Amino acid sequence: MNHLIAPSILAADFANLQRDIEMINNSEADWVHVDIMDGMFVPNISFGFPVVAATKKHATKPLDVHLMIVEPDRYLKAFKDAGADGMTVHYEACPHLHRTIQAIKELGCRAGVALNPHTPVALLEDIIADLDMVLIMSVNPGFGGQKFIDNTYKKLNDLKELSKTKNPGLLIEVDGGVDQSNIGKLLQAGANVLVAGSSVFSSANPAVAISNLKHP
Ligand code: DX5
Ligand code: ZN
16 A cells, blocks of 8 residues: 555644644645643643644544543543544553454544554554554654654564454554654555654655655
8 A cells, every 4th residue: 555644743833733734734644643642641741632623623634643641441432522533542551452442443433552662563463453553653652753763663574464464454653753764664664654743844844744755
């Protein structure tokens, strides 16, 4: 498949959010990546339902909501109502992951599981067939603008292998430190959805930065 680009609005200018969303609308981006941080699962707090709903009001592309929160089950319906098209929960935050994934699907959303850098891909063996997407974190979640972790390539290879037999249509997303310098190698290793925050929004021309990621 052709890879998808999901700019992360965590790096947008929140005082000009409508402008930045319209930039994404008019770019070659495929999704809008929406980072939810609760100050518990991760040390940072980002934003909540009103900002997701405001984003949905202007976005013409699907909202890819990344839930970096404890007990995500409590909020799935609220994020769906706010406009989520896909929801990704963290493996490390879900003691009853199978139930959580079914709940996301019952809401009519694409269901994903994210793995922190230290969490092995092999732990997904008995859930991977139920997933629409796996998100490999290539930084420790919580902040934009961090340095890419090289072990990500090894994890992508592991995931590609596991998905071959168990879920060939799996979406494989990478999030954190993605830019023009590593996207080629990430695609080669099996990624097919690339999240990019700072490399897009710190660029002089974010729409061109998105286009460059779409056509590396
Ligand atoms: C990090 C978030 C990322 C973040 C990526 O916890 O999940 O989506 O926005 O930002 P960059 O691309 O700047 O690493
Ligand atoms: Zn994210």
